[in-house]
Amino acid sequence: MKTVLILGYGYTAAALAARLSPEGWRILGTTRHASQADAMRALGVEPLLWPCDLTQACAEASHILASAAPDENGDPFLQVAYDAIATSPAAWRGYLSTTAVYGDHNGAWVDEDTAPTPQSLRAVLRVLAEKQWRSLSPPAHIFRLAGIYGPDRGPFQKVRDGTARRIIKPGQVFSRIHVADIALVLEASMNTPDPGRIYNVCDDDPAPPEDVLGHAAALLNLPPPPEVPFESAEMSPMARSFYRESKKVSNARIRGELGVDLRYPTYREGLAALLAQEHGSQTSDRR
Helix, strand or coil: CCEEEEECCCHHHHHHHHHHHHHCCEEEEEECCHHHHHHHHHCCEEEEECCCCCHHHHHHCCEEEECCCCECCECHHHHHHHHHHHCCCCCEEEEEEEHHHHCCCCCCEECCCCCCCCCCHHHHHHHHHHHHHHCCCCCCEEEEECEEECCCCCCHHHHHHCCCCEEECCCCCECEEEHHHHHHHHHHHHHCCCCCCEEEECCCCCECHHHHHHHHHHHCCCCCCCEEEHHHCCCCHHHHHHCCCCCEECCHHHHHCCCCCCCCCCHHHHHHHHHHHHHHHHHHHHC
16 A cells, blocks of 8 residues: 655645545644644544654655755754654655745746755755755655645635735746645656656746736626735735745646646636635535
């Protein structure tokens, strides 16, 4: 039986579990929240309440996926369970990183051969964690994720309640990815391992954030949210830091090497699917 151990079970891991469980995979996942255990079991995931001894789980794992955020010392799981992870017979290891490691490129294209130039502390720590996971034998596959959206993480609620704002900063573009397509890429890599390989996980259309909000409003038959210049916008320090970096991220490698055909190649297909899913849930609730 194929067995995947997910270190840091969260939003993206749940999408992967939903994809793998019907195919007969055994899935183990760590969580700090006992309240999450029932939802994990509903997806066929065996919850491991963290902190816990990972020796047995690592020994039984054919695949290991790490998705926890790093701290000042790098990956938190490697810090406390290095021996169990390093000696695991798993033939495939994966680490979920971020495209933020590339830093700012003034709207130009980057790919996996572009040297990381992290500018934020969180990106610096991601580079550190990447190096730690790639130092294992076999080295981990690195997945640099663009901005994640999906069920319960779309723009529609803010557009509906009038709190959405189109922040205008000329030349600003972001790459993004639907969570279901992340799961698709991960499974493709699991089926065709290439230890140590780095993959950008993003869709085909890096776009200005105001375009995405405008399209979401159009789908709802609402007027576009008001425009606010970046310089005068009220934003959290975290949100403002995202606007300091602008780049277009290439996904040619996941298409060419993994043969991935994205379900949602742009935000247009992704948002339309989210809205259709919302309507389907509402119809079901009224029955």
